[in-house]
Amino acid sequence: MSKATNRKNRAGRRGPLATVALLAIGLFFTGGAYALISNGTAEAQSDINSQEMIDEGEKLFAANCATCHGVNLEGSDIAPTLIGVGAASVDFQVGTGRMPLAASGPQGQEKPEQFTDQQVKAMAAYVASLSVGPPIPDPRYLDEQGDAANGAELFRINCAMCHNVAGSGGALTEGKWAPAINSTPAHTYEAMITGPQNMPVFNDANLSPEDKRDIITALAYIKDTPSVGGYALGALGPVAEGLFAWVFGMGAIVAVTVWLTAKSN
Amino acid sequence: MTAAASSYLDDRTSISAVVKEFGRKIFPDHWSFMLGEVALYSFVVILLTGSWLTFFFDPSMTEVDYEGSFVPLKGVEMSAAMASSLDISFDIRGGLLMRQMHHWAALLFIASIGLHMLRIYFTGAFRKPRELNWVIGFVLFILAMAEGFTGYSLPDDLLSGNGLRIIDGMVKGIPVIGTWISFLLFGGEFPGTVIIPRLYTLHILLLPAVIVALIALHLVFVVVHKHTQFAGPGKTNQNVVGVPILPTFAAKAGGFFFIVFGVIALMATFFTINPIWNYGPYDPSPVSAGTQPDWYIGFADGALRLIPPGLEFDFLERTYSFNILIPMAALGLFIVLAMIYPFIEYWITGDKREHHLLDRPRNAPVRTAIGAAGVTFYGVLWAAASSDLMATHFHVAVEHVIHTLQALVFLAPVIAFIVTKRICLALQKKDREIALHGFESGRIVKLPGGEFIEVHEQLDEYERWKLVSYTDYAPLMIRPNSRGKITVAQRARAGVSRWFFEDRIAPVASKDLEVSHDNTH
Ligand code: HEM
Numbered sequence: 058m059s060k061a062t063n064r065k066n067r068a069g070r071r072g073p074l075a076t077v078a079l080l081a082i083g084l085f086f087t088g089g090a091y092a093l094i095s096n097g098t099a100e101a102q103s104d105i106n107s108q109e110m111i112d113e114g115e116k117l118f119a120a121n122c123a124t125c126h127g128v129n130l131e132g133s134d135i136a137p138t139l140i141g142v143g144a145a146s147v148d149f150q151v152g153t154g155r156m157p158l159a160a161s162g163p164q165g166q167e168k169p170e171q172f173t174d175q176q177v178k179a180m181a182a183y184v185a186s187l188s189v190g191p192p193i194p195d196p197r198y199l200d201e202q203g204d205a206a207n208g209a210e211l212f213r214i215n216c217a218m219c220h221n222v223a224g225s226g227g228a229l230t231e232g233k234w235a236p237a238i239n240s241t242p243a244h245t246y247e248a249m250i251t252g253p254q255n256m257p258v259f260n261d262a263n264l265s266p267e268d269k270r271d272i273i274t275a276l277a278y279i280k281d282t283p284s285v286g287g288y289a290l291g292a293l294g295p296v297a298e299g300l301f302a303w304v305f306g307m308g309a310i311v312a313v314t315v316w317l318t319a320k321s322n
Numbered sequence: 323m324t325a326a327a328s329s330y331l332d333d334r335t336s337i338s339a340v341v342k343e344f345g346r347k348i349f350p351d352h353w354s355f356m357l358g359e360v361a362l363y364s365f366v367v368i369l370l371t372g373s374w375l376t377f378f379f380d381p382s383m384t385e386v387d388y389e390g391s392f393v394p395l396k397g398v399e400m401s402a403a404m405a406s407s408l409d410i411s412f413d414i415r416g417g418l419l420m421r422q423m424h425h426w427a428a429l430l431f432i433a434s435i436g437l438h439m440l441r442i443y444f445t446g447a448f449r450k451p452r453e454l455n456w457v458i459g460f461v462l463f464i465l466a467m468a469e470g471f472t473g474y475s476l477p478d479d480l481l482s483g484n485g486l487r488i489i490d491g492m493v494k495g496i497p498v499i500g501t502w503i504s505f506l507l508f509g510g511e512f513p514g515t516v517i518i519p520r521l522y523t524l525h526i527l528l529l530p531a532v533i534v535a536l537i538a539l540h541l542v543f544v545v546v547h548k549h550t551q552f553a554g555p556g557k558t559n560q561n562v563v564g565v566p567i568l569p570t571f572a573a574k575a576g577g578f579f580f581i582v583f584g585v586i587a588l589m590a591t592f593f594t595i596n597p598i599w600n601y602g603p604y605d606p607s608p609v610s611a612g613t614q615p616d617w618y619i620g621f622a623d624g625a626l627r628l629i630p631p632g633l634e635f636d637f638l639e640r641t642y643s644f645n646i647l648i649p650m651a652a653l654g655l656f657i658v659l660a661m662i663y664p665f666i667e668y669w670i671t672g673d674k675r676e677h678h679l680l681d682r683p684r685n686a687p688v689r690t691a692i693g694a695a696g697v698t699f700y701g702v703l704w705a706a707a708s709s710d711l712m713a714t715h716f717h718v719a720v721e722h723v724i725h726t727l728q729a730l731v732f733l734a735p736v737i738a739f740i741v742t743k744r745i746c747l748a749l750q751k752k753d754r755e756i757a758l759h760g761f762e763s764g765r766i767v768k769l770p771g772g773e774f775i776e777v778h779e780q781l782d783e784y785e786r787w788k789l790v791s792y793t794d795y796a797p798l799m800i801r802p803n804s805r806g807k808i809t810v811a812q813r814a815r816a817g818v819s820r821w822f823f824e825d826r827i828a829p830v831a832s833k834d835l836e837v838s839h840d841n842t843h
Contacts, residue, residue, distance in 0.1 A: 209394040213480065213602050217610040222480065223600045227611020228710035232719035235611065278394050279600070285411070286418055286594030294481070294610075296708040298595050299617025302429035307437065309585050310360055310430070314353040317574060 106182050114183025117176055121157050130187055142251065143190020144181035149247035151177045153240065167236065191250045198270040199242035201277040208271030209278075211264065216272070219256070223292035224276055229255055239280060242273045352552060354445075356578070357438035358544075362537065363582040364431040371424040372473075372526065378414055380406035381476065381522035383515040392599050400478070400603030403518045407477035407598055422590035428473060429595075430586060432466050432618040439463060443663070443693050446681035447550045450674070453664035455543040458536055460661045465533050467618050472525035474596075474616055478518055481596075483604030484613045486517065488626070495646030513606065550680050553788060559678045614707055624706030625649035628728050660696065669815060670822050672798045682788075684753075685829075687746035688822045694742035695735035702731045743825070750827040756781065757789040757830045789830070797823045 119128060125136035132138030136158070139147070150156040154168040170177070181193060213222055219235035221227045226237035233255050238245065249269055252258035264272070290297040332338045382402040388395050390405070391412050410417035439459065442448050448456035475482045490512045494500040509516035548562045557563045589595075601610065615623050626649055633644035659666070667689065683690040705712070706727045713720040760778035768774055781789070798819040802808050 205394040206396045206398050209602060210398060213605070213608045213610070217608055219611055221611040222602065223597070225612070226714060228713040228720045230720060232713070232717075232722075234714045275394055284594050284597070285599075286422055286597055287590075287592040289594045289597070292597070292600065293711060294612045295596075295614040295616050296612070296620075296711050299429065299620065301593060302426060302589075302617065303433055306426065306430050306585060306589055307433050310434070310582060311353065311437075313578070313581050313585075314356040314360070317578065318351055318353045318356065 106185070110179045110182040111186045113176070114179035114181070114186075117172070117180050118183050122180070125158065130184060139184055140188045141190045142184065144185040144193045145191040145247040146251040146253070147181040147184045148177055148193050149244050149251055149253060151180060152247075153244055155253070191247075194243055194246040194250070194269075195266070198246060198266050199273060200270070201242060201274050203267065203270040203274035205271070205275045205278045207268070208273070208275030211268055212272050212275055215259065215264065221292070221294070223289075224279060225292040238276060242277070245273050245276060354437075354441040355549065357434055357441055359575075359578060360434035360582055361431060361438055362541075363579045364427045364434060364586065365533070365537070366579070367427040367583055367586050368424060368431060369530070371420045371427065372530075374420050375410065375424060376526055378406060378410050378417065379403070379476070381519050383478065383513075383518050388603075395599060395602065398603060401518065403476060403478040404598070404603045407479070411599065419587075419590055422593075422595050423586055424473075425595045426589045426593075427586045428470050429617060430582075432463075432470060435459075435463050435466055436618075440693070440697070444683040444690060445550070445552075446677065446686055446689065448664040449677040450668070451676055452543070452547055452550075453668070455540060455547070456664050457661060458540050458543065462533060462536050462540065464657070465529055465536070469525065469529045469533065470616055470618055472521045472529065474619075475521050476518060476525060477596075477598045478604050479598040480601040480604055480608065480610060481598070481613060483513065483606070484609055485615050485619075486513065487606070488623070492626075492646055492650060495643040495650070497640065497642055497647075513604065548678065550678055552680050552682070557679065559676065562678075612710065617704075620707035621700050621703040622649070622653055624703035624709075624727075625653055627706045627709055628703070628724065628731060630728070656696075656699070670798075670818050671795060672815075672819070673795070684746040684749040687743045687750070687825065690746050691739045691743035695739040698738040699731065699735045702727055702734055706731075747825055747827060753789045754827055754830055757786050795823050795826070 118126075125133055126139050127133055127136075130139040132140075147156075151172060152170060152174075154170040157171070159168065172180075178193075184190075185192065212220075212224075216224075219227055219229065220238055221235075224238040226235055228234050235256070240248065246269055248256060249259040249264065249272070250261075259269070284292075290301055328338075380402045384402045385399050386402050386405050388398050388400055388405050388408060390396075390408050392408055395408065407421070410421055412418070442456065442459070471485070475486050490504055490508065493504045493507065496503065504512065507517070507520075508514040509520075551557050551562060554563070614620065626646070629645045629649050631645065633648065635642050635644070681689075683693075706724070709723045709727065710720055712718070712723050760780040763777045763779045765777040766774055767777055798816050800808055800812055800816045803812070
């Protein structure tokens with residue numbers, strides 16, 4: 058099932074119409090975000106997109122990314138074009154350590170990030186300066202103060218089939234997988250708007266920024282609230298529970314029976 | 323005073339006869355003889371905690387807005403069943419502990435039944451006169467699974483709803499009548515509004531009543547038949563040897579209940595089970611990754627996962643879903659064969675003797691090998707139910723896991739059969755060697771002639787008894803029936819019997835022993 062959704066989404070994103078739609082959404086979003094920006098964030102935002110940042114980003118990009126993605130973001134045989142992916146995608150991909158891509162495998166993996174936050178933002182600014190795409194999300198949506206109940210429900214409907222209800226991850230087809238979610242609010246938001254690799258894009262028509270904020274709130278609740286029932290066994294569900302019942306529960310009881318009968322002989 | 327009271331009771335109930343009978347029971351002298359007790363005690367824990375849960379659980383599918391204290395579900399619409407399960411978990415003192423004890427005890431209950439059954443099987447304790455008790459036990463095993471599944475469905479959370487959806491799909495897969503049965507079961511189109519109250523009646527009334535009755539019958543049979551024992555000096559087919567429970571071991575036997583209780587309580591205190599608040603209320607659209615049934619239904623889930631796609635055919639405007647029918651038929655056959663195994667083995671061996679002495683598994687190589695094949699088959703299906711988790715945790719593709727298991731479901735039982743049989747025969751050979759020639763002591767002695775030999779030490783009588791006393795069998799002979807004919811069925815029977823017994827190591831007879839001892843001394 059997830060395969061079908063994936064295929065559709067990948068195809069949808071790559072198709073020319075979808076690119077146009079994405080551009081339109083991106084434009085709308087930047088415009089909208091710009092209009093909404095108030096005092097404090099406005100400074101940060103302009104700072105991030107300053108010419109110095111872009112220049113620094115260009116250098117870093119040429120040194121680390123251009124071999125695969127091309128000097129003008131045009132892409133190559135081994136890597137997709139970055140035109141239109143936006144600052145959000147770069148921030149997510151580099152910020153979670155997925156890029157620069159290390160080994161070829163079914164999917165790029167999270168690894169310790171190689172750049173400082175400043176450098177990541179610089180590259181994001183550089184990519185965003187060449188083409189329009191989803192920007193780095195507005196901090197208003199990242200405060201984890203939304204409606205957890207709505208967010209949890211949206212998460213169950215939109216995300217749980219891949220990521221598991223508790224966000225502890227799950228298998229996809231062909232050796233791919235949806236990772237356990239323990240990302241920062243910004244990366245979570247960016248994952249939703251950019252749809253990394255096999256994850257579908259959740260644009261603002263699917264899930265409004267408020268909905269995304271709610272989802273982030275619900276995920277934060279799961280992460281920050283200690284498990285009420287005791288140790289959660291990885292929140293992996295009945296398989297982990299069954300394994301535990303057999304290995305530890307039955308193990309302990311069988312050990313006791315052996316001990317009792319040994320004494321009776 | 324107590325004496326007077328007890329005699330008052332006894333005069334009216336003859337209870338002392340019962341106490342005497344149970345008190346004279348032998349305290350088990352092999353750990354595996356206590357597995358049935360583990361099942362019994364975990365069932366008692368289930369009854370206690372389950373009764374407590376009924377005080378607070380509301381088996382209704384009426385939609386309510388959750389107003390309890392779990393924030394991420396506040397205001398969410400859900401069934402009263404789900405809301406009351408959440409209340410038990412978050413707002414009723416001790417509720418979560420009780421829920422978790424109930425669920426962990428259920429997992430252990432069925433696990434201990436499974437192990438108990440394996441011990442009965444591999445020691446041949448199901449042979450005459452205990453065949454019926456095997457069948458009763460097996461019915462208990464099936465009822466226990468049904469009890470577990472109905473319980474798992476009650477909270478009406480996302481996970482259990484997905485489980486019911488699969489059952490609904492399986493029922494609908496039955497040709498012609500499937501849809502009707504499904505509508506009957508769910509009182510209309512799935513999920514409807516009656517399934518939870520119906521399952522509740524099954525879960526707290528019908529199934530437990532039948533289980534209690536059958537356990538009682540099961541135990542009466544155990545008392546009537548006396549317990550089996552392993553061969554040993556003085557232990558024969560006619561007696562039961564050991565230390566009686568009363569007075570010495572009564573405390574120990576009773577204490578064992580509290581140990582089982584304690585293990586369950588510890589698990590429930592420190593380890594989460596079935597966190598329904600993560601799953602949220604049932605809603606037919608979402609399905610979570612990692613949706614699995616409890617372990618004891620896993621083999622059925624696995625069978626569904628292993629069946630290749632594309633086995634649906636349309637015929638006369640009806641759809642025949644062989645991707646559901648084949649697993650159902652295969653599992654049904656597997657269960658029936660296991661249930662009637664004592665009769666199958668009787669048919670093969672033609673053995674009409676009573677058996678109160680247990681076989682060591684190695685001394686019945688083909689039976690042990692069949693058992694190993696069955697366990698392997700079950701194990702592969704079981705593993706298939708967690709194919710997705712194996713994929714993520716071992717970083718392999720789900721498709722590879724599935725294809726490997728599809729091959730293994732056929733190959734692994736065969737391999738298990740062959741390997742187990744070989745191992746049994748090898749062990750028997752070793753036993754025979756040791757009984758005849760003693761075991762290697764590791765002491766090397768130089769003989770006057772300059773030759774080195776290793777001293778073989780003889781076993782003591784007790785040890786040797788264990789090794790040599792088992793009954794030997796011969797394949798059935800074909801005998802003409804009253805009309806002087808040999809029927810096909812008889813030929814088949816003789817054929818299977820030959821296969822069952824063809825490779826065997828005869829036990830050491832006392833004659834052989836004497837000869838070998840004369841040689842060594
Ligand atoms: C509700 C589940 C069950 C309970 C509470 C239970 C309980 C017991 C107990 C306490 C004993 C005597 C001690 C022992 O040998 O372990 C026993 C014996 C026995 N059980 Fe069960 N049992 C259950 C299920 C089963 C199953 C699933 C089978 C096999 C299919 C089975 C077959 C037998 C047989 C044949 C004996 C006689 C063993 C002998 O004398 O060596 N029982 N059971």
